[in-house]
Amino acid sequence: METFFFVFISTLAIGTALAMVISKNTVNSALFMVLHMLSVAGFYTLLNAQFLAVIQILVYAGAIMVLFLFVIMLLNLDEDEKVVSKIDFKQLISFTLALVVLAQLLYITGNYAGVLPELTGEPIAAVGTVEAIGDELFTTFLLPFEVTAILLTAAVVGAMLLAQKTSNVIDE
Amino acid sequence: MEAPIVSSYIIMAGALAVLLQSAAVVVYVERRVAAFIQNRVGPNRVGPFGLLQPLADVVKLIFKEDVTPIYGNRVIHTMAPMFPVITALLTVAVIPFGDGLFITNLNVGVLFLLAVTSLGVYGVAMAGWASNSKYSLLGGLRAAAQMLSYELPMGMAIASTVLFATSLSMVDIVNSQVYWWGLFVNPLGAIIFTVAAFAEANRAPFDLVEAEQELVGGFHTEYSSMKFGMFFLAEYMHVVIGSMLITTFFLGGYHLPFAGYYAHILPEAGTWAKAILDIAVFLGKTGFMVFVFIWVRWTIPRFKFNQLMSLGWSKLLPLAILNFVVIAFILMLINS
Amino acid sequence: MEILNDLLNYLPAAIVAVGGLVVMMMDGYKAKSRLIYQTTMFFLAGALVIATYDLLYQEVGTLFSDMAASGSTAAFGTFIVVFGTFFTVILTHDYLIGVKHNYPQVYPLLMFCTVGMIVLATANDLVTVFIGLETMSISLYALAGIIRDKQLGVESALKYFILGAFSTGFFLYGIALLYGATGSTNLSEIGAYTDGSMIYWGGVSMLLVAFFFKISAVPFHMWTPDVYTGSPTTITAYMSTASKTAAIVALVLILERALPYAADQITSTMAIIAIMTMVLGNTVAMVQDNVKRMLAYSSIAHVGYLLVGLAAGTDLGFTAVLYYLLAYSLMNIGAFGVVAYYEKNHDVHFNNIESYAGLGYKQPLMGILLSVFLLSLAGIPPLAGFIGKYLVFAAAVEAGLINLVIIGVLASAASAYFYLRVMVYLYFKESKEPVKLMKPLRVYSFSLVVLAVLTLYFGILPAGITELIASYFSGNGLAIVP
Numbered sequence: 001m002e003t004f005f006f007v008f009i010s011t012l013a014i015g016t017a018l019a020m021v022i023s024k025n026t027v028n029s030a031l032f033m034v035l036h037m038l039s040v041a042g043f044y045t046l047l048n049a050q051f052l053a054v055i056q057i058l059v060y061a062g063a064i065m066v067l068f069l070f071v072i073m074l075l076n077l078d079e080d081e082k083v084v085s086k087i088d089f090k091q092l093i094s095f096t097l098a099l100v101v102l103a104q105l106l107y108i109t110g111n112y113a114g115v116l117p118e119l120t121g122e123p124i125a126a127v128g129t130v131e132a133i134g135d136e137l138f139t140t141f142l143l144p145f146e147v148t149a150i151l152l153t154a155a156v157v158g159a160m161l162l163a164q165k166t167s168n169v170i171d172e
Numbered sequence: 173m174e175a176p177i178v179s180s181y182i183i184m185a186g187a188l189a190v191l192l193q194s195a196a197v198v199v200y201v202e203r204r205v206a207a208f209i210q211n212r213v214g215p216n217r218v219g220p221f222g223l224l225q226p227l228a229d230v231v232k233l234i235f236k237e238d239v240t241p242i243y244g245n246r247v248i249h250t251m252a253p254m255f256p257v258i259t260a261l262l263t264v265a266v267i268p269f270g271d272g273l274f275i276t277n278l279n280v281g282v283l284f285l286l287a288v289t290s291l292g293v294y295g296v297a298m299a300g301w302a303s304n305s306k307y308s309l310l311g312g313l314r315a316a317a318q319m320l321s322y323e324l325p326m327g328m329a330i331a332s333t334v335l336f337a338t339s340l341s342m343v344d345i346v347n348s349q350v351y352w353w354g355l356f357v358n359p360l361g362a363i364i365f366t367v368a369a370f371a372e373a374n375r376a377p378f379d380l381v382e383a384e385q386e387l388v389g390g391f392h393t394e395y396s397s398m399k400f401g402m403f404f405l406a407e408y409m410h411v412v413i414g415s416m417l418i419t420t421f422f423l424g425g426y427h428l429p430f431a432g433y434y435a436h437i438l439p440e441a442g443t444w445a446k447a448i449l450d451i452a453v454f455l456g457k458t459g460f461m462v463f464v465f466i467w468v469r470w471t472i473p474r475f476k477f478n479q480l481m482s483l484g485w486s487k488l489l490p491l492a493i494l495n496f497v498v499i500a501f502i503l504m505l506i507n508s
Numbered sequence: 509m510e511i512l513n514d515l516l517n518y519l520p521a522a523i524v525a526v527g528g529l530v531v532m533m534m535d536g537y538k539a540k541s542r543l544i545y546q547t548t549m550f551f552l553a554g555a556l557v558i559a560t561y562d563l564l565y566q567e568v569g570t571l572f573s574d575m576a577a578s579g580s581t582a583a584f585g586t587f588i589v590v591f592g593t594f595f596t597v598i599l600t601h602d603y604l605i606g607v608k609h610n611y612p613q614v615y616p617l618l619m620f621c622t623v624g625m626i627v628l629a630t631a632n633d634l635v636t637v638f639i640g641l642e643t644m645s646i647s648l649y650a651l652a653g654i655i656r657d658k659q660l661g662v663e664s665a666l667k668y669f670i671l672g673a674f675s676t677g678f679f680l681y682g683i684a685l686l687y688g689a690t691g692s693t694n695l696s697e698i699g700a701y702t703d704g705s706m707i708y709w710g711g712v713s714m715l716l717v718a719f720f721f722k723i724s725a726v727p728f729h730m731w732t733p734d735v736y737t738g739s740p741t742t743i744t745a746y747m748s749t750a751s752k753t754a755a756i757v758a759l760v761l762i763l764e765r766a767l768p769y770a771a772d773q774i775t776s777t778m779a780i781i782a783i784m785t786m787v788l789g790n791t792v793a794m795v796q797d798n799v800k801r802m803l804a805y806s807s808i809a810h811v812g813y814l815l816v817g818l819a820a821g822t823d824l825g826f827t828a829v830l831y832y833l834l835a836y837s838l839m840n841i842g843a844f845g846v847v848a849y850y851e852k853n854h855d856v857h858f859n860n861i862e863s864y865a866g867l868g869y870k871q872p873l874m875g876i877l878l879s880v881f882l883l884s885l886a887g888i889p890p891l892a893g894f895i896g897k898y899l900v901f902a903a904a905v906e907a908g909l910i911n912l913v914i915i916g917v918l919a920s921a922a923s924a925y926f927y928l929r930v931m932v933y934l935y936f937k938e939s940k941e942p943v944k945l946m947k948p949l950r951v952y953s954f955s956l957v958v959l960a961v962l963t964l965y966f967g968i969l970p971a972g973i974t975e976l977i978a979s980y981f982s983g984n985g986l987a988i989v990p
Contacts, residue, residue, distance in 0.1 A: 002620060003368070025245075027245070027248070027301060028248075031248070031294075031298070034294065046209055050279065051280055051283070054280050054283040054286075054287045055283070055287075057287040057288075057290070057291070058283065058286055058287040058290055061287075061290070061291060062287060062289075062290025062291055062323075063290060063320065063323075065399075065777045066293050066297065066316055066320060067320075068288075069294075069297055069301075069316075070297070070313065070316060070317075071307065073297070073300075073301045073312070073313065074313070077816065085749065086221070102486045104710075105710075107706070117205070129279060130279065130280060130283075130340055139573065140575070141575070142511075142572055142573070142574040142575070143518075143571070143572040143576055143627070143636060144575060144633075144635050144636055144639045147624070147627050147636070147639045147640065147643060148639055150525055150528070150620050150623050150624070150643055151620075151624070151639060151642055151643040151646060153528075153529070153532070154616075154617060154620035154621070154643060154646055154647045154650075155618050155646050156965075157532060157613050157617050157620070157650070158613075158617055158646060158647060158649065158650025158651075160613055160649070161611055161613040161614065161617060161650050161651075161654070162650055162653055162656065162665070164611070170684075
C-alpha cells in the first residue's frame with residue numbers, strides 16, 4: 001500500500017513539475033506548480049511528518065502560489081510561442097551540464113540509499129508531530145527561529161523600499 | 173488517536189449526504205426567511221409550503237444551456253467550480269459530530285482545516301481568469317484578496333481556542349469545552365472568527381465578490397447551467413460548514429451548555445441515546461448559526477472594498493493577535 | 509536562567525535587532541528622517557560599545573544550545589561588523605540626502621542586515637550560518653536597488669538577487685549533503701567526521717561554491733562589478749566590507765571547526781582560486797576608467813589575498829586573515845566614503861576618473877584622505893594594508909606555498925598602478941571644466957579622519973591587535989568541543 005502510494009505520488013510530482021516547465025501558458029504553469037506542492041505534501045505524509053505536510057499546503061499551495069497566480073492574472077501574460085525555439089550550441093552545453101550534474105547527484109544518492117537510520121513505529125511517529133517540532137523550535141533552534149523572524153521582517157521592509165512611490169523622499 | 177465508535181465510512185456517507193442535501197434546504201430557508209424579514213410571502217407554490225422549490229430550481233439548472241466563453245480557457249473554466257465544492261466536502265473529515273462520531277481524528281486537525289480552506293481560493297481565482305471577462309477577473313481577484321486577508325484573523329482566532337485545549341485535534345478542542353463553551357471564555361475570539369467565517373464564505377456583508385452594481389455577477393458572470401449550480405451549491409455548503417466550525421470551536425460542539433456539571437443525568441457515552449442527543453445538539457446549534465448567517469445577510473448592507481480590507485488587516489488582525497497574547501498570558505499565570 | 513545568560517553574551521545582535529524594529533516602527537509612524545537616523549546611531553553606538561567590551565573580555569563558549577559561539581573570532585567578527593555598520597550609516601545618511609534618495613526604510617534594513625551578519629559571524633551550526641547569510645543577503649538585495657530610477661541601480665539589484673538566490677540554492681544543497689554524510693549540522697560534530705565519502709565531498713564543494721560566490725572570488729565574481737557600480741556608493745562600501753567580513757569569518761569558522769578533515773584538498777582549491785582571483789582582479793582593475801568599478805575589481809583582488817591566508821590553513825594564516833579583514837574594512841569604507849562624497853556633489857554617476865582631475869586641491873582634506881586609503885589599499889608601508897598583506901604572505905610562506913606568494917606579490921605590485929593613477933588625476937591633472945565641491949559635513953569628514961587615523965595606527969602598531977587575534981587560535985581558543 002505504501003509503495004503504491006509512493007509510486008503514485010512520485011509520478012504525480014515529477015509529472016506536474018515537468019508539465020509546469022513545459023507548459024506554454026503561465027497560468028497553467030502556476031496551477032501545475034500548485035499540484036506539485038500538493039504532491040510534495042503527500043511525501044511528507046508518507047514520512048509521517050503531518051505537520052510539515054499541512055504547513056506545506058497551507059503556506060505554499062494556499063498562500064504563496066495564490067499570490068503568484070494573482071500577479072500572473074493581473075499582468076495577463078501572453079503565451080510564449082515556443083519554449084525551445086531552436087536548439088543552439090549554448091543550450092546544448094547547458095543541457096549536457098545539467099544532465100551530468102543530475103547523474104552525479106543520482107550516483108551519490110544511489111550509493112548512500114539506506115545509510116540513514118531507518119526509523120519505524122514509535123520513534124518516527126514522534127518526530128513529525130506538532131509537539132516535537134514545537135519543542136525543538138523553542139529550545140534547540142531558538143536562535144535560528146528568532147533570526148528567521150528578523151529575516152522575514154527585513155524582506156517585508158525591503159519589498160516596501162523597492163515598491164513605494166519615489167515621491168516619498170522628503171525632508172532636509 | 174482513538175477510533176470512532178461507528179465505522180468511519182458510515183459516518184462519512186451520512187455526513188456527506190447531509191451536507192449535500194443541506195445546501196438545498198438552506199436555499200429554501202434563506203428564501204423564506206428573507207421573505208419574512210422583508211415582509212413578503214416567498215416561494216410557496218411548488219409542493220406544500222413551497223418545499224419542493226429547490227428541486228424545481230435544480231431541474232431548471234440542469235436543463236439550461238452550458239455556455240463556455242469562446243476565448244476563455246475551457247479546461248480551467250470547467251475545473252474551477254469543482255474546487256469550492258471539493259474543499260467544502262473535505263472539511264467534514266475532521267469535524268466531530270458527537271461523542272466518538274467523527275470521520276477521523278487528526279492530531280493536526282485544525283491545521284488541516286486551515287490548509288483546506290486556503291485551497292478554496294483557487295476555485296474563484298481560476299473561474300475569474302478562465303472566463304475571459306473583466307467582470308469575472310475583477311470578481312475573482314477581489315475574492316482571492318478577501319479570502320487571503322481573512323484567513324489570518326481566522327487562524328489567530330482558532331489559535332486562541334487551541335490555547336485552551338492545548339491540542340490541535342478537533343475532538344480535544346470540543347472536549348475542552350465540556351464545562352464552559354469557547355464563547356464564554358474567549359468571546360473576542362468567537363466574534364473575530366464569526367466575522368472571518370462570513371468573509372471566507374463570501375457572504376453579505378462581505379459579498380463584494382458578486383456586487384451586482386459593479387461586477388454584474390462577479391466571478392461567475394460567465395457561468396451557466398450546472399457549473400453555475402456548483403458555485404451556488406458551494407456557497408451554501410460553505411455557509412453550513414462555517415456554522416459547523418463556529419459550533420465546534422466556540423459553541424461547544426455536541427455538548428449541551430455546561431454539560432460537564434450535570435453529565436451524570438445525561439445518557440452514558442457510547443449508547444445510541446447519547447449519539448442521537450449529540451447529533452441533535454450539534455445540528456441544532458449549526459441550524460441556529462445558519463439562521464444567523466441568513467439574518468445578517470438581510471440586515472446589514474454591503475461594505476466597500478477598502479473598508480473590507482482595512483477591517484481585515486488593521487482591525488481584526490491586530491485584535492486577534494492581542495486576544496491571543498492576552499489569553500496566553502492569563503493561562504500562563506493561572507497554570508503556574 | 510540560562511537563556512538570559514546566552515542573551516547577555518549575544519547583546520550586540522539583540523540591541524541591533526531591537527533597534528531595527530524600533531526604527532521600523534518609527535518609520536511606520538512617519539517620524540522625521542533625521543530622528544530615525546539619530547535613533548539608529550544611538551542603538552549602533554550602544555552595540556559598538558558592547559561589541560568592543562566583548563572583543564576584549566568575552567569568554568569563549570557556545571550559546572543557545574550550541575547554535576552560536578561567543579568570544580574569540582565570534583567577538584572579533586561582531587566587532588568589525590558593528591564597527592563597519594556604524595560608519596556606513598553615518599556616511600549613508602549624508603550620501604543619500606545628497607543624491608536625493610533618502611528613504612527612511614534604509615535604516616531598519618541596514619540594522620536587520622547587521623543582525624544577519626553578526627549571526628553569520630558567530631555561527632556554530634550550519635543552520636545558523638544559513639539563516640544569517642539569508643538575512644544579510646535579502647537586506648542587501650533591497651539596499652542594492654535604492655537608486656531604482658537609474659538603469660544601473662535596477663540592473664545591480666536584479667543581478668544581485670538572481671545570482672544570489674542561485675548561490676543560496678548551492679549552499680542549502682551543501683548543507684543537506686553534509687548532513688546526510690555526517691548526521692549533524694553542528695560544526696564540531698561535522699569536524700569529528702573522518703570518513704571521506706562522495707556525499708561528504710559533494711557537500712563540502714557546494715558549501716565552498718556558495719561562499720566563493722558571497723565573497724566574490726573568481727570564477728564566481730561576475731556579479732560584483734555591476735552590483736558594486738550600480739548600488740549607492742556607501743552601500744557598496746558596506747557590501748564590500750561588513751558583508752565580506754561576516755562571510756569570511758564564517759568561512760574561517762567552518763574551515764577550522766567543521767572541515768579539518770578536508771584541509772589538504774581545501775588548501776589546493778583555495779590556492780588555485782586565490783591565484784585566479786588576484787590575477788584577474790588586479791589586471792582588470794587596471795583598465796577601468798570608472799573609479800567605483802575599479803574599486804570593485806580591487807575588492808575582488810583583496811579577496812584573493814584573503815584566500816592566500818585561508819589556503820595556508822594554519823593558525824598563522826587565520827590570524828592574518830582576521831587582521832586583514834579589519835584593515836580592509838577600515839580602508840575600503842574610507843575609500844568608498846570619499847568617492848561617495850565626490851559623487852553626492854554632482855550626479856549619481858559622477859565616478860569617471862577624468863572627472864577627478866584636480867579635485868585634490870579643491871577640498872584638500874578629502875584629497876589627502878582618499879590618498880591615504882588608496883595607498884593603504886595598494887599596500888604601501890606604514891599603513892594597515894601593508895601589514896595585512898605582509899602577514900598573509902608570511903603565513904603562506906610558512907605553509908610552504910612559495911609559488912602562490914610569488915604570484916601574490918607580483919599582482920600586488922601591479923595593483924599600485926591603478927591606485928596611484930587615481931592620485932595622479934587628483935593632483936597632477938588640470939580639470940577641464942570647473943567643478944564646485946561643497947564643504948563636507950563635519951561629522952562626515954570627522955568619521956573619515958577617524959578611519960584614516962586607525963589605518964595609520966594599525967599600520968604602525970599592529971602588535972596589540974595581532975596578539976589578540978593570535979590568542980584566539982593558540983590554546984585551542986577555536987576548537988570548542990561540546
